[in-house]
Amino acid sequence: MLEAQGLTVFRAERLVFRDVGFSVGPGGALVLSGPNGSGKSSLLRLLAGLLPPAAGRVLWEGADAFTDAGAHARRLAYVGHQDAVKPGLTATQNLRFAARATGGSVAAALEAMRLGPLADLPVRLLSAGQRRRLALARLAFSAAPLWLLDEPTIGLDASSVEAFGALLSAQRARGGVVVAATHLGLPLPDAAVLQLG
Amino acid sequence: MSLFVALLARELRLSVRHGADTLAVLLFFALAAMLFPLAIGPAPETLGRLAPGIVWVCALLAALLPLDRVFGADHEDGSLDQLRLSGLAPPAIALGKALAHWLTTGLPLLLAASPLAVMLRLPSERLPVLLAGLLPGTLVLSLLGTLGAAIVLGARRGGVLLPLLVLPLAAPVLIFGTAASDAAAAGLSPRPHLLLLCAVLALALPLCPLAAGAALREAE
Numbered sequence: 001m002l003e004a005q006g007l008t009v010f011r012a013e014r015l016v017f018r019d020v021g022f023s024v025g026p027g028g029a030l031v032l033s034g035p036n037g038s039g040k041s042s043l044l045r046l047l048a049g050l051l052p053p054a055a056g057r058v059l060w061e062g063a064d065a066f067t068d069a070g071a072h073a074r075r076l077a078y079v080g081h082q083d084a085v086k087p088g089l090t091a092t093q094n095l096r097f098a099a100r101a102t103g104g105s106v107a108a109a110l111e112a113m114r115l116g117p118l119a120d121l122p123v124r125l126l127s128a129g130q131r132r133r134l135a136l137a138r139l140a141f142s143a144a145p146l147w148l149l150d151e152p153t154i155g156l157d158a159s160s161v162e163a164f165g166a167l168l169s170a171q172r173a174r175g176g177v178v179v180a181a182t183h184l185g186l187p188l189p190d191a192a193v194l195q196l197g
Numbered sequence: 198m199s200l201f202v203a204l205l206a207r208e209l210r211l212s213v214r215h216g217a218d219t220l221a222v223l224l225f226f227a228l229a230a231m232l233f234p235l236a237i238g239p240a241p242e243t244l245g246r247l248a249p250g251i252v253w254v255c256a257l258l259a260a261l262l263p264l265d266r267v268f269g270a271d272h273e274d275g276s277l278d279q280l281r282l283s284g285l286a287p288p289a290i291a292l293g294k295a296l297a298h299w300l301t302t303g304l305p306l307l308l309a310a311s312p313l314a315v316m317l318r319l320p321s322e323r324l325p326v327l328l329a330g331l332l333p334g335t336l337v338l339s340l341l342g343t344l345g346a347a348i349v350l351g352a353r354r355g356g357v358l359l360p361l362l363v364l365p366l367a368a369p370v371l372i373f374g375t376a377a378s379d380a381a382a383a384g385l386s387p388r389p390h391l392l393l394l395c396a397v398l399a400l401a402l403p404l405c406p407l408a409a410g411a412a413l414r415e416a417e
Contacts (some may be wrong), residue, residue, distance in 0.1 A: 048278070070284055081275075086211060088211070089210065093210060100200060101203070127392070
């Protein structure tokens, strides 16, 4: 379903990685692992279409993924290492734009990451882990077949990791693909591992 | 289209949260304009002749103030990535940002221009021409400013670079805008100058978002 061939990325003249390839089928998961600076985040940004590759191709169901940038953006959900939440807005207000973009209920998404009681609090009052859960709650109403996650569970407590695991299993059960970079170990049984660096 | 409206709603909700930004723009506008009577003296005929130019220059400088936050805030917290992946084309994001900048900066400046011009002893019959010029003028400034903000995104010291980039581009707006007021003062028709301003707007409206969109695609 998602296939990459010969990917090469430079950051300001420095070669980050070269000739990276992999293939993930429906319901599959790929864990990116490697030391700091080995290019895990760059690879995720590349797969999201946010960073152009210096060489190589990304294929989605056999066709070049980046020929139609808008279509590619609609079939993926990306959670970067930043939470992309606004401290001045409430949890509900933060999710409203994403809800409009993907369709779905904000309340249900907050409930999926157990943020229901915090829905109307300004985000600046939330802890780092709670903000991370809010960032992950975007995934709950995403029907996108491709999830790209950069250190998704950083700062999460055990029960939140469990709630997040349920989201991941649901995504894989409906045939979606998960690509995640992590140092912590994720609730992704039988995931393939891509070693970078 | 509904996504574009949602983007606009998001921007306006955020700027209501950060209402102090708009207030700072207006206070800067008023304070900068108040320096002129202090510097050149309160003689009504001198002030009245310079008033349109003073209002234009101060509005231009005030509109620059919030520009580095247009994309900067979203860039820093990762929201810009989410916007780019929302399915909205980059030029549409830039257009939404420019429109939001105008609604929260250009429009308040336009409303504040009348009392300020009166304070500067602009004869009241010349006020409509000034405002008629400021309307397309502030729109062009928002479009140019958004373009500049997209270009300096991710650059070190982008906030310093931005005015250097935008001010030369804004020169035609200033020239046509003040020329309209001068023509009115000399008893001529300000129409050609106002039409030229509208032509600049007609040019900037498609070109600036397109160029800003291209710059957004390159942003790291």
